[in-house]
Amino acid sequence: MIFPVALVLLLPVVAVPIMALVSNYRLSAALNVLASGLTLVAGISLLFAAHIRTDLFIVDDFNIYLVALTTFVGFTTSIFSATYIAHELETGRLTPIYLRFYHALYQAMMAAMNLALLANNVGLIWVGVEVATISTVMMVGIYRTPEAIEAAWKYFILGSVGIGLAFFGTILVYLVGQEVLGEGLPAMAWDLLVKNAPRLDSKLLSLAFVFLLVGYGTKVGLAPFHAWLPDAHAEGPTPISAVLSGLLLNVALYALLRFKMVLAANPATLNVGAIMVALGLISLLFAAFMLYRRRDIKRLFAYSSIEHMGIATFAFGIGGPLANFAGLLHMTMHSLTKSAIFFAVGHLTQVKGTQRITDIGGISVTHPVLAVGFTFGTLAIAGLPPFGVFTSEFMLVTSTFPRYPLLTVVFVLGLLIAFGAIILRLQDIVFGRPKGPKDPVKASFVPLFIHLAIVLVAGLWLPDPIVRWFRLVAAQLG
Amino acid sequence: MALMRDLGLQFVQMFLVVTIAPLVLGVTRKVKARLLRRVGPQLLQPYRDLWKLMHKEAVIATNASWLYRVAPYTIFAVTWVAAALVPTYATGLLFSWSADLIAIVALLGTARFTLALAGLDVGTAFGGIGSSREMMIASLAEPAMLLIVFTVALVAGTTQLSTIADIFISAPPGLRVSLGLALFALMFVGIAENARIPIDNPATHLELTMVHEAMVLEYSGRHLAMIEAAAALKLVLYFSLIACLFLPYGMATIDKGEAALVVGIVSYLAKILVLAVLLPIGEMSVAKMRVFRYPAFLGGAFAAAALAVFLLFVSRGF
Amino acid sequence: MPSFAGLWCVAALLLVAIVAVAIGGSRRGTPIVYGASLAICVVALGAALSQLLAVAPDMTLALPLGVPGIGAHFRTDSLGAFFLVVVNFGGAMTSLYALGYGRHESSPLRVLPYYPAFLAAMNLVVFADDAFTFLLSWELMSLASWAIVVAHYDDSASLRAGYAYLLMASFGTLCLLLAFGLLAGPDGGYAFATIRAFPPTALTAALAVVLVVLGAGSKAGLVPLHVWLPLAHPAAPSHVSALLSGVMTKIGVYGFIRVVFDLIGDPTPWSALLVLALGGITAVLGVLYAVMQHDLKRLLAYSTVENIGIIFIGLGLSLAFKSNGMVLPAALALTAALLHVLNHSLFKSLLFLGAGAVQVGTNERNMEHLGGLIHRMPQTAAIFLIASVSVSALPPLNGFVSEWLTFQAILVSPQLPHWGLKFMIPAVGALLALSAAFAAACFVKAFGVSFLGRPRTPAAEQAIETDRFSLAAMYILAALCVLAGVLPGLVIDALAPVAKGLVGSVMPRQIGVPWLSIVPIAESRSSYNGLVILAFLICSGSLTAAVIHRFASGATRRSAMWDCGIPLVSPQTQYTSSSFAQPIRRVFGTVIFRVHETLDMPQPGDMRAGRFRIRVLDPAWRFVYGPLVRAVGSVAGNLNRLQFLTIRNYLTLVFSALILLLLMVAAWR
């Protein structure tokens, strides 16, 4: 029964060298789509697999749908990336040799993220996140413009420090586990840690969580660890922005939550909920205000990612079945919506030839279909119904207000401020005076609209299995 | 049969007010002239004026619309109905319940609305001046008027004029501060509404401070007659309002035998006469105001009425 | 099954919206979409009416949608039915109107898909029976209308309007979100039935009332939450403006009633104080501002603010009585408010449709450029006149009836034990009277300046009467204005079940009263009979006319105007809208709106034209929104520095955060 797991992990790994070898970019792009598609199939098949555990890997309610989500977004993004990259070649921003590099890294990143998701061993989780980071770093720098290098470098340094701190946290976790579970792999097996959490040393565990919080929090993009995120999104190729916002942040948050589960199972530990609430609120408010002065469209949505990660973190910090449910839903919805937005933005920046918002305008006249997609995506991310983000925010706010009124009021203010900024830009871009070239988009809108459709449906109706998974995980998150 | 009689009584009331209206106007003019040491017109002069106007041809501006021609009749009809609904010589008439005090005030508002529109219809500067000032005065007078209504209604526990009269006759409230204030306010409002000095001067033309006359400047002939009659009716209305609210004595209430009715009519005429004499005396004692001092004047009325209401709210004893 | 019929209508409307996307571009698209909407609205109207009049039992329906575990609940009771009547009647009329008006739409695809969606959303709000469904449809409503408001985004004004609108809308939604959070409790009893089952504590209830006033008030347009309304309503095409002003604001009122009267149950007296105060201020400020407008539709929008204020005065009175256990006056006040809801939806829709007709006929909305339209557009003029009389609360039309009932309710207030209310209510009554007087002034100006006098521009001179569909819609509305004015008893009786359900009592039954007059409390106390008044007017008027024609000379001569013998021929010498408003502006505006008039009169011999500039400031902008905007701007500006730090600075941030957390851990030990 380990088979689908192996498939999910190995397919991309196998794909890496192939990508690196194939020189014809059309072929490699197709192969990229193919590999991602196969991985997706494996990921889907995992949905129907029974829960399993080894000391290294695990399949449970938490990661079973996240794997499906990750592989799915990976697949749609690979489709988007195929057309996107073709255009980049025409404009000469990329050369075939870099493209081989790009596709190989893409698969490497997918493999790493799947590893991080499926790992039961806390060390493996760390490895997955680290490899994913490194590979995205290189893709961010792939344009080799000074800005791109700057962004990549910033990402690299901050990321490495984060990795280091997370690693120290992992060591501490091992030490904690070692006393109870004995030396070796079992001491790093997440599920065993959870099972024996009450017997673990609460003090050391809390210390460990602080390091993990800072380490993985850097990847999640929580303020004040966020600095790498906007530039990395803005300067890298748009497909990478999509997976960064849509997947990597999620995976990092996922890792953090795994550890929160351990702490949640041990009542004697530090109350990390308060810390997460604080970080979440800070990120939300900070991002909300930062949105106003943005001139670069991709950076704008990067900050919106910070905002939404803040929302999710806030939710998990609040805790309780409803808030945790909302947080999980929010993670999912955000990853789908934000990647969809980045698809739209990718097309947009390519046809307009710029990322400056002031140079993009009136696309509802020049590119109606694109405008529809972009508008719906943006409205969805702004938290308007009938899209899924609204559902999660609804559950979060309504369930939190009776418990922590003041916190919720601050939170809601943050939402409103961010909303104002997003809508302001939306109107400038979609309506307003048409600017820039009008030539049609030579790309398929399928990924964009599939994502939006899912988000729309989720806003109105959630299938029962997903609800069940969310409920169980929410219960575990305490 | 009883119904016929009731109808009859109602119609007596209607025609009573409309017949005495010009006379009242005549009385006021006469008294005013006397105070100015002039002989003044005869008491029946207003009737003659109306008759004269009615037999002149009506000159209508080329760009006047149908509204311009309909307005005089509307104004007259509305004012007439309003005046007919104020109990004069008897209470509990057939249709007295069809509109209470608030509705009567509002009916006057309808008349004013129509008149202001008529003033704007030809599109002259004077018409505009008249209409806009008229509406401002109304917006100042109406709250005061409503507070007066409150006062009376709170004392009597109803806004039904004839019921109020009945109550005041059967169980006199005695001297009450609030009622006094209300009377004071009502006189101010009445002066403003009837375009009398110091708010407006009915006897003037070609003066930039005129209000009512400016609106009707373009009218002539039968239309003007209608409007003049309506103005006279309005004055009577306010007189009978004061009479009915503050000195209802002598009205025929429950028994409407001939004797009672005669007493009612006579006493009513007497009250009207007194008021018609008092008004010009009051007018003579003050000077015409600048337009933008109206707020002070009507603000006084408003303050008085508000004070009356608050006194009532604080303790029903006053 | 009326309720399901209604829901099917919602589905059908949504379907039409989807179809509209496909066919909206084509020339046949417009009539098809509006025709379909008209038909569906009529069906829904029938369903709602049948439930309201037959006093059918409440109907509930739950679908496995929405928030997991809660599901989507739908329900119609008499309150909902009443508002469904308002919504669908308005929708039907505007659709009928749009059959003609829609042809002038330059880019139909920007309006057609959203129009049915808007109608559907408004229906859905009324059907919703759990917090999630309610807010979802509430936001959908905002969204669809926003799309129409920004439909003509080529002028930046409508973009700004749309922005302000959407922002305020989502502010309102967030407030409602918090309110529902309070009422639903931490473990998410979102279904209204659950909320009713567990009445909140006094504190919770109070907080919830405040939040709902903010949330529903921002949609309805309570001062100071009204700022978006005069921007957004005029920006939309006129038939949609009619919907926005005549119907959607009522949905805001519905939200307020639903939560405060139905869900919260027993409010505290001071919440009534709050609502009364806001209502009074809204009524006066709204109409004062309306008086000073030159843009016809903008004036109408502000007048909507005023009427919302009047409605909320009625609701506040009802709350006051209810909270003191005086159910009968509570029923009276509530009925008055609901009656005004209906009346306002009638005449305000009518006014906006008329304004639309004017706009089509002249391409002008600015009254300073209109005038004399009564000659070129006689039917529109007549209809607009009727609407103006109604909105000015003058007998014998419908606007007066509801305000009269409100006054009657006010006159009961001395029996209230609560002292704050004792003092507040007469003051509010004075405010109400003031606003009524202003309304009259406002609409004398609106009608007089645009329809009477002489045309001020060629555009007004070449005005053309509007098409027959539009006229049909307007005639129906006008007829109803008159009908509701002379036979209010029928409506009041129809509203009885609503009052029964919300305050547990009803006004005395009106049908039995002789001569079909209405009696709020007792015959001896007060009564009003629009029918008799109208009959009286007709009799006396025709009698007068007869007498005049019998005795007076019928000779008539047309000639140039006299104007005291110095006729100034240029139409520019007429009174303009701003000059008409001048006295009121001087007397009332200088204090409240900081009205600032600057006159620059050239010296004699100087040939340039004199200039007269008026600056009017909405206090809401001055005191509330301006500072807010500046604050957000400055914070954003200061924080923005963090975008330009160096890696070392960012590392320092990380480092200090880490140290802080470590210190916390150390301290926690």
Add this chain to the structure above:
Amino acid sequence: MPSLSFDIAHLLAGSMLVLSFVLLYQDRITAVLNVFALQAIALALSVAWQAIAQDAPHLLVTAVVALVVKGFIVPTALHRIVRRLKIHREIEQVIGGGPTMLTGLGLVALSILLVEPVKEGVNVLTREDLAFALAVILLGLLMMITRRNAVTQIVGFMSLENGLVLAATGAKGMPLVVEFSVAFSILIAFIVFGVFIFRIRERFDTVDVGALDRFRGERRDSQ
């Protein structure tokens, strides 16, 4: 002879801590690089000793990697970079030496404070190691943020990473330690590589505003 093994481990770890302080103290690049090499060697020794003490031979690999990569290759590479890129030899410090030292001491105190109360279940050796490692890590971070010079910041990061490896090897029987250390070495290789390829002289901390306008994406006019 647990006491002896304890003492030796203690000595080596302590020496690493001391070396971190020396690193903080240095203000000439060449010296910094040499001190770092020393620290790397100390690390290698301590890891080797752990390998013996825990009789976990695979740790020797880690020791060798540490010795070779960080003891020799990287320092020499950095020396060459310094020469090739003509990085001026003095190190601009953000805050002076004295305050830096004091902060460092504070950090050491904090790390001991944090690790000390850990209950006795964890054996003493690990606990001591942990305290030292944490101190080294924090000092490395401190070095990264108090030095304006790219190379010294890299060195700071690497000493941070030394602390990590120390902690990892100190954790008795921790799986995958070797892999981790190798992965880290690769990471470091990347950083050095990056500095070399991208000619990153000052970009950690650009002072000229022109660069600010060019980099960090957003233009100044966006304010």
